[in-house]
Amino acid sequence: MAKIITKNLNLWYGGFHALKDINSSFEANRITAIIGPSGCGKSTLLRVFNRMNDLIDGVRTDGEVLIEDTNILNSQTDLVVLRKKVGMVFQRPNPFPLSIYENIVFAEKIHGEGVTRDKLDEIVETSLKGVLLWEELKDKLNEPALKLSLEEKQRLCIARLIAVKPDVLLMDEPCSSLDPQATARVEELMRELKNKYTIIIVTHNMQQAARVSDDTGFMLLGELIEFGKTEEIFTAPGDRRTEDYITGRYG
Amino acid sequence: MRKLKEFIIEKLILICGLASIFFVVLIFLFLLKEGLAVFKTVSPLKFLFGKSWYPISEPAQLGILPLILGSLLVTLGAAIISIPIGVGCAIYIAEIAPLKIKEILKAGIELLAAIPSVVLGFIGMVTLVPLVKNIFHLPTGLTALSGSIMLAFMAMPTIVSIAEDALYSVPKTYKEGALALGATHWQAIWRVMLPAASSGILAAVMLGIGRVIGETMAVMMITGNAAVIPKSILVPVRTLTATIAAEMGEAVVGSEHYFALFAIGIVLFVISFAINVSADLFLHKRQQ
Numbered sequence: 001m002a003k004i005i006t007k008n009l010n011l012w013y014g015g016f017h018a019l020k021d022i023n024s025s026f027e028a029n030r031i032t033a034i035i036g037p038s039g040c041g042k043s044t045l046l047r048v049f050n051r052m053n054d055l056i057d058g059v060r061t062d063g064e065v066l067i068e069d070t071n072i073l074n075s076q077t078d079l080v081v082l083r084k085k086v087g088m089v090f091q092r093p094n095p096f097p098l099s100i101y102e103n104i105v106f107a108e109k110i111h112g113e114g115v116t117r118d119k120l121d122e123i124v125e126t127s128l129k130g131v132l133l134w135e136e137l138k139d140k141l142n143e144p145a146l147k148l149s150l151e152e153k154q155r156l157c158i159a160r161l162i163a164v165k166p167d168v169l170l171m172d173e174p175c176s177s178l179d180p181q182a183t184a185r186v187e188e189l190m191r192e193l194k195n196k197y198t199i200i201i202v203t204h205n206m207q208q209a210a211r212v213s214d215d216t217g218f219m220l221l222g223e224l225i226e227f228g229k230t231e232e233i234f235t236a237p238g239d240r241r242t243e244d245y246i247t248g249r250y251g
Numbered sequence: 252m253r254k255l256k257e258f259i260i261e262k263l264i265l266i267c268g269l270a271s272i273f274f275v276v277l278i279f280l281f282l283l284k285e286g287l288a289v290f291k292t293v294s295p296l297k298f299l300f301g302k303s304w305y306p307i308s309e310p311a312q313l314g315i316l317p318l319i320l321g322s323l324l325v326t327l328g329a330a331i332i333s334i335p336i337g338v339g340c341a342i343y344i345a346e347i348a349p350l351k352i353k354e355i356l357k358a359g360i361e362l363l364a365a366i367p368s369v370v371l372g373f374i375g376m377v378t379l380v381p382l383v384k385n386i387f388h389l390p391t392g393l394t395a396l397s398g399s400i401m402l403a404f405m406a407m408p409t410i411v412s413i414a415e416d417a418l419y420s421v422p423k424t425y426k427e428g429a430l431a432l433g434a435t436h437w438q439a440i441w442r443v444m445l446p447a448a449s450s451g452i453l454a455a456v457m458l459g460i461g462r463v464i465g466e467t468m469a470v471m472m473i474t475g476n477a478a479v480i481p482k483s484i485l486v487p488v489r490t491l492t493a494t495i496a497a498e499m500g501e502a503v504v505g506s507e508h509y510f511a512l513f514a515i516g517i518v519l520f521v522i523s524f525a526i527n528v529s530a531d532l533f534l535h536k537r538q539q
Contacts, residue, residue, distance in 0.1 A: 050431060083433040090431075094424035097447045107432040110442065157428070164432060 003028040003168060003198040004049060009063035011044060013056065018044050020222045022063070026215075028167075031190060031199040033213035033230065035206055037250065040219040042202045046170050049200070050086040051079055067168070084111065087166035091173040093153035095145035095160070100137055103145045103156060104128070107164040127159040131189060151182035158189070162197075169193065171201040175208065187212045206246055210234050218242045282520060286513035289313065293507075298514060304478040304489075306498065306508040313511045315518070317480045321395070321488035324481050325470060328399025329406055329463045334456055336403070337410030341455075344411070345418035346440055357412075364408035372469035375401040380473055387485055393475030395488040401469050406459035413458060417451020418444060450533045457530035465523050467492035491519050 004026040011019035018041050026032050034042040047053045048065055051072065064071045072082055084107070095103050104127050105120045124141065128134040133155050145156055154174060161169065171190075175183040190199060190212055203209050209216055210230060217227040218239075226233060226242045237243040244250060289298065293313050301314015344356050379400060384392030421444050429439035445452070467490075475487020476497065495512050502509040 052427065052431060055427070055430070080433045080435065083431055088431040090424055090428065092424060094422070094428040096425055096428065096443050098443075106429070106442065107434075110432075110434050110438045160432065 341414035372472035413455035
């Protein structure tokens, strides 16, 4: 089932045409990787789905992005509702300078009013268990989140996100600041999360795309060149440019 | 030859560097020498907590508690007015204002900092003082409140520019992270950016207060200068600084009064030093 569909999506940063006629369909409960060289527009595309591009001055979009049949580019879209449904993990782990506990209940506190302490405790426990951090952190929930290791920070950011119970997880190069072992563990976590969420990951690490994703889209200079099953893209790419990229001729 | 030139220049720069410390030490020693002499006649406790300041009566009564309270009251009032407005202004400039308004506001704030305090005092005297008098039906508008309001204007530029800087240096990823979790802009500011910038904002507040407590001219012109323990904010008060400025000219050199004024200088020095050091601690904490 398609969770997110883009139809003739175009985006400009001022005069720069950053996304050109993107037509794609992202399936639920699968991991879709978007790959391509730096500056190809893959992060921009990801940031369309939770409207993070709105933060930048002079951005203009047209076309449609349907999430469960609602066009989120519509000016009436409630961004709070959208971002609760479509969560994002950033390139550099960005826990807030608060305690571990406060990081996880952050969203619950801003969205729900008068949530009981028990309920918050429960959210913290399930979220941390969801990212396999509970055993390590259960005794130091009140310590500052900034003291954690990079990997733990990134996991905490994912925990903070799944505490909101989103449908879609957008991941913008979530492992680029992690070492290989930590990367492997976060990838393992992604496979586990796939059962509950639709995951879209932007990466310039092709091996990572090949390892974790079910579907892959290849972007170049703002265009979506090819989109399909990961095995197919990596073994029998249909486009010459895709083949050149995955065989390392540029990028 | 070249070596000699290098050597001379190096030493000259060293002297420039040491000069500032040297002068501070000299000033402090001079203050101590002149100020501590007063304690031959008054005990330190009586000096700090004595309730009446009649330096030229016979025998002289040298209790500076009214002056300390006057300074604290005016400063506290200025802080209550300038902190919320200053921090609010900093939030507006750093986060909300469109580029053009931001630049105009920043220029305005700098201009405010450039107004000499005697001019501010004068403006306060002809506009604010009658206003306070009429609003509260007072016998005089020369009150602690008038001083607080005027001093708030002087603290604001410091608070705004340093707090704005602190907010600006909060990593953009914090804000993005909060927004991506569905926070509104204000929730992101209130729950993430302000806590992240808190030590910088505290430093801004401390430096603003430091400026206020050392200010002399404007307070002397508009607070009424009555050396009595203030019972409310609507009565005339006299601050530590105004006392020195007003009385130094008439105190006989080497008299008890003269030494007492230097001792007030020591008290002021200690207060500003404490404020600056704590501001510095907050700033360092922020950099770590």
